[in-house]
Amino acid sequence: MSDNTATSGIEPLSGPDATATGHSPTTGLPGPTSAALGATGTDRYSVLHSLLSDRYTCRAFRPDPVPRESIERVLHLAQRTPSWCNTQPWQLSITDDPAATDRFRKALLDHMNGTAPDSDLPFPAAYNGVYRDRRRECGGALYEAVGVVRGDHEGSMRQMLRNFELFDAPHVAILTTEADLGVYGAVDCGLYLTSFLLAAQSLGIATAPQAALATYSPFLHEYFGIPEHRQIIAGVSFGYPDSDHAVNGFHTSRADLGDVVTWHTN
C-alpha cells in the first residue's frame, strides 16, 4: 500500500513535538466566549455562533443512517451558497444508504492496495512557518486523543487509514467542481462545503470533510461515473457522531484576529 501520510491532511507523528509551538493542543472551544461576542440569546448571531463553534470534524460515526429527507434538507440549504456569476459549480455524488457506502468503502480500500495516489487538484506544495505549526498542533491533538505517541509509525498509519474507512460513516458525499471554472470554481465549492457542514450541523448531523479521498481521484471518477471535466475537490463523510469515541473529544484552536487581519484606518 502506498504511503498516504502526506495526503491525509494531518501531520504524521514523525517530526518534532507537536506542542512545540507553545499552543495547547486541546484548548477546547477557541476564541472569545459567546457572551464576549454578544451572542447571548437566540438572535441570529447567536445561532450562527453556536453552529460554527459546535461543528467539528467528526472522525468516528455511529452506523445508523441519516434519513434521505434530512440529507435533502442539508442540500437545499447548501444550495443558497454564493458563487461567482452564480455559476454554482458544485456537484455531489452521495451514497444514500449504508450498504452503498460499505460497497464504496471496500472498493476504495481494495483499490488503494498498490495504487499510487493521484489527485485532480494539486495538493499543498509545502507547509511552512505558521502553517506548519498549526498543522502539527492539530495533528498532535488528534493523535493524542487516540493515544498514538510520537514515533508510533504503525499507530499513526492506522489512524490515517481511518480516512479511507470513512471513519465508519454511513454516508459519503464526493464534491466536484467544473474544470473550466478554474481556481474560482474551486473557491465557490469551498464556500459550498462550509454551507453543507453548517447545514448538517444544524440538524445534528456530523461531518468529516476529507481531501484525503481526493488522493484517489481517478478511482472516484470511475466508481461514481464522474466525467473528466469535473474535478474532485474532497469527500465529506457524514452521519451521527459516536460522541463517546476519544477521537471526537478534542477541538482545534483558531488564530487570533491579529494574526489574520490588517486594519487600515488612514
Ligand SMILES: Cc1cc2nc3c(=O)[nH]c(=O)nc-3n(C[C@H](O)[C@H](O)[C@H](O)COP(=O)(O)O)c2cc1C
Ligand atoms: C478542505 C478540507 C479538507 C480536509 N481533509 C481532511 C482529511 O483528509 N482528513 C481529516 O482527518 N481531516 C480533514 N479535514 C479536517 C481538518 O483537519 C479540520 O477542519 C481542521 O483541523 C479544523 O478542525 P475542525 O474541523 O474540527 O474545526 C479537512 C478539512 C477541510 C476544510
